[in-house]
Amino acid sequence: MAIGALATLCMGSAGCATNLSQLQTAQTLRPGQVRVDAGLGAYVPTAQLARAVGVAASAAQRLLDAENGKVPPPTEAEQREALEAALALALFPPGTVTQLSLRYGFVENLDAGLRWSSSGWRLDARYRFIGQDVRAPPGLSFRAATDFHLAGIVGIERHTFGGLLFDLYAYLKSISELFRFVELDDPSRWDFDFALVASWNVSDLLQPYVSARYRVGTYAVPSILTLDLPDGSQLVTREDLSGTLHYLGATLGLAGGYRWVYLYLELTVVQAVSQPVILGEPADLGGLTLYPVVGLSLEL
Numbered sequence: 001m002a003i004g005a006l007a008t009l010c011m012g013s014a015g016c017a018t019n020l021s022q023l024q025t026a027q028t029l030r031p032g033q034v035r036v037d038a039g040l041g042a043y044v045p046t047a048q049l050a051r052a053v054g055v056a057a058s059a060a061q062r063l064l065d066a067e068n069g070k071v072p073p074p075t076e077a078e079q080r081e082a083l084e085a086a087l088a089l090a091l092f093p094p095g096t097v098t099q100l101s102l103r104y105g106f107v108e109n110l111d112a113g114l115r116w117s118s119s120g121w122r123l124d125a126r127y128r129f130i131g132q133d134v135r136a137p138p139g140l141s142f143r144a145a146t147d148f149h150l151a152g153i154v155g156i157e158r159h160t161f162g163g164l165l166f167d168l169y170a171y172l173k174s175i176s177e178l179f180r181f182v183e184l185d186d187p188s189r190w191d192f193d194f195a196l197v198a199s200w201n202v203s204d205l206l207q208p209y210v211s212a213r214y215r216v217g218t219y220a221v222p223s224i225l226t227l228d229l230p231d232g233s234q235l236v237t238r239e240d241l242s243g244t245l246h247y248l249g250a251t252l253g254l255a256g257g258y259r260w261v262y263l264y265l266e267l268t269v270v271q272a273v274s275q276p277v278i279l280g281e282p283a284d285l286g287g288l289t290l291y292p293v294v295g296l297s298l299e300l
Contacts, residue, residue: 033104248271250268
């Protein structure tokens with residue numbers, strides 16, 4: 001059961017995952033310049049994924065056995081284990097994320113953008129501390145600027161757990177029996193992220209970039225564990241699964257373009273850390289996360 005759920009998670013969870021893409025160098029847009037881009041990324045939580053899937057499978061079997069009278073009702077520790085596994089799958093579902101964004105240069109060295117992705121909406125601003133634009137030679141792109149740039153990015157994102165293209169809870173129910181017993185009631189999450197980006201013009205058309213990343217989010221996932229017992233009674237446990245989620249890591253990318261069209265390839269590696277309190281006891285949901293992404297942009 002755990003292996004099958006893990007395979008389904010890795011192949012089928014389009015839209016639910018956290019978007020960790022950057023797809024930005026340190027070179028800001030010129031005043032009045034507009035950029036439109038699209039991207040496709042993959043959220044790959046490594047350690048916590050395998051553990052959460054295994055725990056969810058065993059917890060679901062334990063609850064099913066209790067429902068059928070094969071074992072006694074679950075203890076508080078077993079209920080805590082089930083809720084922890086449910087929260088881990090809700091916070092860290094792997095899968096692909098699509099995105100579209102619009103960016104505008106307001107003044108010299110400052111631009112801002114609005115991004116829609118299958119997991120939420122994000123607004124950010126980018127300010128360049130080092131580097132400036134110069135007149136571009138005909139037909140060239142990145143050589144229209146000095147060789148080195150350093151910028152800071154600040155963003156805020158609201159996650160959407162259900163909508164026109166996907167529904168997280170419906171998806172989780174399809175891949176784990178645990179969500180027959182655990183209901184997620186109107187979850188919410190807001191993230192704030194910060195990045196320090198350095199980029200270089202190493203040729204007329206190529207610009208590698210690297211950034212230090214930090215993201216902090218707050219989430220609230222009201223949950224209800226319901227179990228119908230053989231004697232006709234019902235076990236109901238309600239818990240507000242809330243806490244703070246931290247991502248700390250780095251992004252390495254390469255941008256290449258000619259005139260107005262640019263291709264981006266990047267990889268983000270972060271450590272996710274969250275320690276919510278579940279039924280009075282702390283839990284540890286952290287783990288290493290990878291996020292590769294490819295993007296295409298048009299600058300006007």
